[in-house]
Amino acid sequence: MRVIKILLTLAMLLGVQGCLSSSKNYYVLSMVSQPSKIYSSHKSIIGVEKITVPAYLYKRELAIAKSTSKITLLSNALWGEDLDEGLSNRLIGFLQKKFNQPDVYAYPWGIDKQPTVKVSVKITRFIAQGEYVYLDATWSLENLKTKKRRSKLFSTKVATSDNVENIVKAMDSAFSQFEETVAKEVRKF
Secondary structure (H helix, E strand, O other): OHHHHHHHHHHHHHHHHHHHHOOOEEEOOOOOOOOOOOOOOOOOOEEEOOOEOOHHHOOOEEEEEOOOOOEEEEEEEEEOOOHHHHHHHHHHHHHHHHHOOOOEEEOOOOHHHOOOEEEEEEEEEEEEEOOEEEEEEEEEEEEOOOOOEEEEEEEEEEEOOOOHHHHHHHHHHHHHHHHHHHHHHHHHO
């Protein structure tokens, strides 16, 4: 009977060890990056609509493209946030820092916070494939008072390796490039 108890105890310890060794890692991209240069305060109130992302970014598992039509979801590398919301909040925070002003709001905005400039973003590709992370997006600026509108395409690739931490760093770098591009256009708009 004692041998059975010892064996059961060992089996439970090995089972717990196995559960612990298959731990999951969580990643976020919502940490607001530090602008390389601060612009003088933008006189307009800026509204940022929630960024739309491809369906594979709504999954919690990090997706890696194996080809142009095949992706793999990594079960031990999980997003710790909804990327559409996290990236939207990050862009808002970046624009606040970049223009040194708090008047940057998320959509839907209240009546007392009607924006002058609306930023809309649709990410069409944001994934690692081979040695690069690719970020493609369509985005637009609209002056809600004059109805003037400007639409843009954005595309970048950042070198990476097949290491998950490096992929996430490359995704962070790609989105930082995108933020700088949006801020430059908002400044000119």
